[in-house]
Amino acid sequence: MSSSVSPGSLDVALTAQRPSLSRLFGWRPDTALVVGASVLLAMLAASLLVSWLRPGGATAQDLTNVLQPPSASHPFGTDNFGRDIFTRVLVAAQLDLQIAIICTLLPFVLGVTLGSLAGYLGGGVDAVVMRTVDVISAFPFMVIVIGIIAMLGPGLQSLYVALTLVVWRSYARIIRGELLSLKKSDYVVAARALGYGSPRVMFRHMLPNVITPAIVFAMSDIVAIMLSTAALGFLGLGVQPPTPEWGTMVADGRGFITTAWWLITFPGLAVLIAGIAFSLLGDGVVSFLRIEN
Numbered sequence: 001m002s003s004s005v006s007p008g009s010l011d012v013a014l015t016a017q018r019p020s021l022s023r024l025f026g027w028r029p030d031t032a033l034v035v036g037a038s039v040l041l042a043m044l045a046a047s048l049l050v051s052w053l054r055p056g057g058a059t060a061q062d063l064t065n066v067l068q069p070p071s072a073s074h075p076f077g078t079d080n081f082g083r084d085i086f087t088r089v090l091v092a093a094q095l096d097l098q099i100a101i102i103c104t105l106l107p108f109v110l111g112v113t114l115g116s117l118a119g120y121l122g123g124g125v126d127a128v129v130m131r132t133v134d135v136i137s138a139f140p141f142m143v144i145v146i147g148i149i150a151m152l153g154p155g156l157q158s159l160y161v162a163l164t165l166v167v168w169r170s171y172a173r174i175i176r177g178e179l180l181s182l183k184k185s186d187y188v189v190a191a192r193a194l195g196y197g198s199p200r201v202m203f204r205h206m207l208p209n210v211i212t213p214a215i216v217f218a219m220s221d222i223v224a225i226m227l228s229t230a231a232l233g234f235l236g237l238g239v240q241p242p243t244p245e246w247g248t249m250v251a252d253g254r255g256f257i258t259t260a261w262w263l264i265t266f267p268g269l270a271v272l273i274a275g276i277a278f279s280l281l282g283d284g285v286v287s288f289l290r291i292e293n
Helices: 007-016 021-026 031-053 085-121 123-137 141-152 156-182 186-193 198-234 246-256 262-292
Strands: none
Touching: 031 085, 031 262, 085 123, 085 156, 085 198, 085 246, 085 262, 123 156, 141 156, 141 198, 156 198, 186 198, 198 246, 198 262, 246 262
16 A cells, blocks of 8 residues: 655644744733743842942951841841851852752753653663663662762752752653653654654654643652752762851751740741742643643
C-alpha cells in the first residue's frame, strides 16, 4: 500500500496539534499566576532598589546599634553586628531567587536531554542513563547533596553542581517514560520513513509533545529547590557569610532566638512568602499549559 505522506504535510499535521495563536491570545491568566508573578517581581524590584540606594548596606556594620529591635530606622531590627536586617532580607532575595531558578533550569535541561536520549535510542544508552538514575535514587536527597558539597567545599558553585547532579534524575524519568509511549505512534513512524534524522525526529517532533509533564514538575520542584537551598544555608553548606542569604541568616540568628526573635523571623517569613509565590506561579503555568487539551 502506497503512502501519500510528504514532509510538508507531516509538518503541517504536527503544527496543527499545537495551540493556535488565537487560542493563546484568547487565554486569560488566572488569579494564581497574577498574584505569584506579582509577588516575585515585587520582591526582585525591592531588592534591586535597595541595592541601588544602599550599595554595601547589606554588609555594613554598626557596632553601636547591635541587636536593636524593629523600629522606624530599622524596620526589621539589626543583628549582632549591627547590620540592618531589612536591607539584608531584601538583598538576599536576588540571590535566593537566582539560586532557585538556576538550580531548577540546569537539572531540567540535563534531565530532559538524557531522558530523551534514553527513551529514543534505548539499548546501551538507556541502560547507562537509567542505572545512573537508580544509583542516585538509592540515597536520600539531602544526604547525597550534602556529600557532594562536602567533597567540593561549601559555596555557591558547589551548590549549583550538587543540586544539578541530583535533581536531573526526575526529569530524565519523566521524559524517558513519555518518549517510550510515543515511539510507536504513526507520525513518528512516518517521520522515520521519510528519512528524517534521529535528532530532528526526537527534538523537533517528539519532544514538544512530551515536554509538558516535565514543565509541570519543574514548577512544583522549584519550591522544593528553594527550601533545600535555605536548609543547606542553615547547615553552613550554601552561600557563605557575609553574603546575605535567607537560610544563612536564620542559622546566624538561632543563637539569639530567645533574645532577638527578629533575626530568624523575617528571613523565615521571606522564605515562606517566596515559596507560596512560586507555588501560585506554578499553578498558573499549569493552567496555561492545559490550553492544549
